[in-house]
Amino acid sequence: VVTGTSTILIAGAGQLGSRYLQGLAACTTNLRIFVQDPDSYARATAISRWEEAGGSETDHVVTAHDGLEDIPRELDLAIVATTASVRPTATEQIADHADIQMWILEKVLAQSEIDLDRIVTAVDNPFSAWVNTWARTTPWYRQMRFHSGGGPVRFGIEGGFWGLACNSIHFLDLMAWWTNEDLISVDVSELNKELLPSKRLGNQEITGLLRASYSGGTTGQLSSEPPVNVGTEVGSDEPSRMWIARDTMLWDVTDPCSSTQGMATRTDGQRFQGRIELQSERTASLVDNLIDTGTCGLTDLETSVSQHRVFLRGLLDHWRIVTGEDIHQVPIT
Structure with a gap:
């Protein structure tokens, strides 16, 4: 349970990351939000969507960053909304940089079993991390x-x-x-x-x-x-x-x-x-609930990783049959 202003990182400011940001405008908790993406266009688009959602009229404070250097060393919540190909690396870099209380990770989690292992290792506590397979919360x-x-x-x-x-x-x-x-x-x-x-x-x-x-x-x-x-x-x-x-x-x-x-x-x-519900509609209640209770209704990381293992093994078999190559990751996101 977090008191006072809560610190949130959104890593990946593309289509989904910017919708998370929009949704945060409606949070009842005071937020200090850091949006991180190396793409300047993505950062600018995310900020404009924040303003569209009335974010600049709230008490929340948002800043956009190309890297992690200016992000605090302690964060209440990290939302990893990158594509699947870079999600393991992004998760490792965030975990190396800061002490993260809670995580929300986008799906598809990763493109190989090895990359799933990398995410689990980086997050450290799988019961403080959830994957945004939202259907069970609808x-x-x-x-x-x-x-x-x-x-x-x-x-x-x-x-x-x-x-x-x-x-x-x-x-x-x-x-x-x-x-x-x-x-x-x-x-x-x-x-x-x-x-x-x-x-x-x-x-x-x-x-x-x-x-x-x-x-x-x-x-x-x-x-x-x-x-x-x-x-x-x-x-x-x-x-x-x-x-x-x-x-x-x-x-x-x-x-x-x-x-x-x-x-x-x-x-x-x-x-x-x-x-x-759209992601921009779902985010505020999800994050308010996480901050108030330390948990949420999304799939915990351990459960999701086990599902992803089964799914990725099947897809890898299919890709190998179709391409005739001994590939070790599937290009999906």
Whole structure:
């Protein structure tokens, strides 16, 4: 529990980092925020988004930095919103520079098992770090889960070319939480044998069908379609449907990732309308809660690393088959 002004570092001021910053404007705790990114354009964009969110009218103080030299040696919270390729190095550099009370790490956590180990070593205490697989904290999903009972279940995510490599971990984690089971394997044999350019430069995406198995018998299938138009970025779409089946009960969810309006319908006719909050909407309550209680509802680092290990092993197998090369990391973020 933190008292007085809280110090927060946001490492990585790109699309997501700047949305975290916007969200912090609504925090009730007084904040001293340090935004760090070597890219001057990213820093400037983040500050302009802070101002758009009314941040300059609050009592919070924000400064932008290209490196860590001017960042305090003690921080209440570090948010690592870099891309996956540099996240292990960024986490190590932050941990070397400062004593960090709590961490929030973006997903995909890393691109290899070795890099996962580097993050765990740098963070030191995995129970003071959480990974932003936010689905388990979404009120709409929590409402469905409350009216469902636990596992085992069968589930599916389908429709659209939504980016299996980038986004599957959200759903894999959601169902681990939903059923209170551990992810134990992914089957990549039905993925398409083509690697497509991701919407994030230098990264790749996949389409086809990914199957998942859990420790209590839960199974899932996540499918993403190839883009209809040549040149369309994979991952620029959203799944059109999610379904979760248990015994005779079925939840059928249309537009499960909509930030405006989706609908969940159960076989008995029960219906819940809902939406997914934007990161800028989620951040204030998350950070206020962390500062007040020292914990939050996101996935703890230890649990997330174990899920990422299973997921990355499967993807590495797939990339090796497709490329014919003995690669040791997958270019995803």
